[in-house]
Structure formats: C-alpha cells, structure tokens
Amino acid sequence: LSRALTTNRTLLELKLTRTRTSDRGAEALAKLLRENGTLKVFSLDSNQIGDRGFELLSRALEENRSVECFNLSRNLVSDRSVEPMLSLLRSSRTFERLDLSRNLFSTPSKDTFRQ
Secondary structure, three states, X not given: OHHHHHHOOOOOEEEOOOOOOOXXXXXXXXXXXXXXXXOOXXXXXXXXXXXXXXXXXXXXXXXXXXXXXXXXXXXXXXXXXXXXXXXXXXXXXXXXXXXXXXXXOOHHHHHHHHO
C-alpha cells in the first residue's frame, strides 16, 4: 500500500481508521508522506500509534507541503510527543487542522497545546 501511494498523484484523502496500525506501520506511512505531494487529508485515528510512530510521522509532515488535515486521535501518543508536535506546528506551512484528541496527554500537556 505504501509503495503504491508514494507514486499516486491523484489521491487527495486517505483514511486508515481502525486498521491496527502501530509504530511499525507509521514508519512506512512516513515514507509515503515524504514522497507524496497531493494528499490533503490524512487520518490514522483509532489505531495503536505511540510516541515513536508520531515522531516519524511528524518529521515526515515537516517535509510534506500538501497535507492540510492530520487526524491521529484515539492512539497511544503521550507527553513525550509534545515537543515533536510543537516543532511540527511551527514548521508547517499547510496545516489547517491537527487532531490529537483522546490520546494519553496529561493536563499540563493539553494546556500547552491550547497556548
């Protein structure tokens, strides 16, 4: 799937909800994000992606210039991902929406996001 999507130039939206994607799957999807320039909406909600997977995806999204909406809600992302997330938000020129709700963030981390 990842190989086919890296060369696809027509797909605008990819929703991989409840696919049991883990950090290992996030690694393959990060490659897709670095190489695909047409994807606008990318959703991985309700999976098993943790901090390592988020780090890989966020680095790829820093290079990607097309994704506008990224949904990683209901995963296993924790406070360790706050800094990579802030870095991503600072560097992105295209993001309109980032959904990290219902992850494992503490109240202080949630307060950081609101600032």
